[in-house]
Amino acid sequence: MVILGTxxxxxxxxxLASGQKAFMAATLLVLAASLVVGYRRARAPVAADVLDAGCFTLVLVFSQVPLVAFGIxxxxxxxxxxxxxxxxxxxxxxxxxxxFVVGVPLWAQAQPEADPRIFRAALVAGLLSTATVSFFGWxxxxxxxxREASARRERLISRTGQELLGALDEARIRVIGLRAIEALVAxxxxxxxxxxxxxxxxVKITSSAGFLARTPERLPPAGDLGSPAFWRPLGEDCHWEPLIYxxxxxxxxxxxxxxxxxKDVTATAGSILNQVLLAYRNSLAHSELRVQALTDPLTGLVNRTGFTEATGQVLSHPDPGPVSVLFIDLDDFKEVNDNLGHAAGDALLVRVAALLQSLVRTDDVVARLGGDEFAVLLRGIDEDAAARIAERVVLGTSMLTSxxxxxYTIGASIGLVRGEPGAGLEDLLIRADLAMYEAKGRGKGRLQAWRPELRPTTRPR
Incomplete structure (x- = not known):
């Protein structure tokens, strides 16, 4: 349509050229080429506007009727x-x-026999028409x-939403949101x-985008973040609009x-921040669900799934260092449940969990595997140190009464296994389970380290 219109x-x-058709054809060819090339490239330098105006002036001068140049x-x-x-x-x-001001008088000089009214009509109509069409073009x-800016902002919002869709890490969510705001500023x-x-x-400035005359590290501690006056130290020449949630x-x-x-800029920024907050809430909910899935609800310890996952992560490390696992089974716990009720049994399990946590370091992992079974993952200590911790568990458990x-008293039978280079997670857990059954079979209330000659009397769990 652009080419056909040209x-x-x-x-x-x-x-309607007045005897200069070849010159008029060349002028129109240059003008048409300038229009089409500029339109196809979606840009034109200032020199192109000057060239267009010069060609338009020549078209005016060499036309029999100057108003036909208005189409150009x-x-x-x-x-x-x-x-x-x-x-x-x-x-x-x-x-x-x-x-028009230059071309119409030149046309009048080139056409001395022309009616002066044509000159006046061409000048007045040309000026008014050009001004009107220019306003329309503007x-x-x-x-x-x-419209293009709105489309770009919609694409920015959509792209940000897609990037946030699978983001569950808080740091990554912040980076995506910051990058989107920077793109809006640019x-x-x-x-x-x-x-x-x-x-x-x-109040610490965590990030900024765009030109700021002053970029202090902090703003005055007093003041309302929602007040535009609070932000004035960043630039008196700016109108500041805070967004708070x-x-x-x-x-x-x-x-x-x-x-x-x-307003459309504020709306775009608000949409981006809303998406960031939604992703942040989703990440918190996901983290909470994951914690619940890996936590024993009674004792607050890691459950069997969490313990298996933690042990697998340690063993998969290229250099895990000394690793030991304790499998703990409470002795005579069933008597407490049968004679005092499950509430007393649950209270005793909570006391055992607190005891285990008090005997290990914060970097170690204490888990309740289910029922009256517990496990402890010890990192960075040799087998002798692990055995001493296990003996303290045996002693501390024997002092718990109900x-x-x-x-009613209980005890603890403990199986100890040391993680060896190349040992698989399944083998390690089976060995610890076998050692625990050996300790229980030898009289309860004792520690048994795994040895290669140990063989299961029943199928290991």
């Missing part, structure tokens, strides 16, 4: 307005008005630019963005702009 606009001046002006203003800024639209308007350029001339976090020492009252993002922040008069 050809159609060039036809009347060529037909219309085509040029319309097509150039599709991909240029409002400043360039204003420059183009001035150039074409000058072309409005068209502004509309197209706004796409909006004059926009600035600052994010802050309030702590015990005041109830989920993060100690954190905020503020947008700065030389004038009022455009009942009104403490008439």
């Amino acid at each position: 050809v159609a606009a060039c036809a009347p001046p060529l037909v 002006a219309f085509q040029t203003i319309l097509y150039r307005g599709l991909y240029t800024s409002s400043r360039r639209a204003l420059l183009r308007t001035v150039l074409y008005l000058l072309s 409005q068209l350029a502004v509309s197209i630019a706004a 796409d909006t001339p004059g926009l600035r963005a600052v994010s802050v976090r309030r702590d015990d020492q005041g 109830d989920e993060t009252p100690t954190e905020a993002v503020a947008l700065g702009f030389p004038g009022p922040v455009p 009942g009104p008069d403490g008439e």
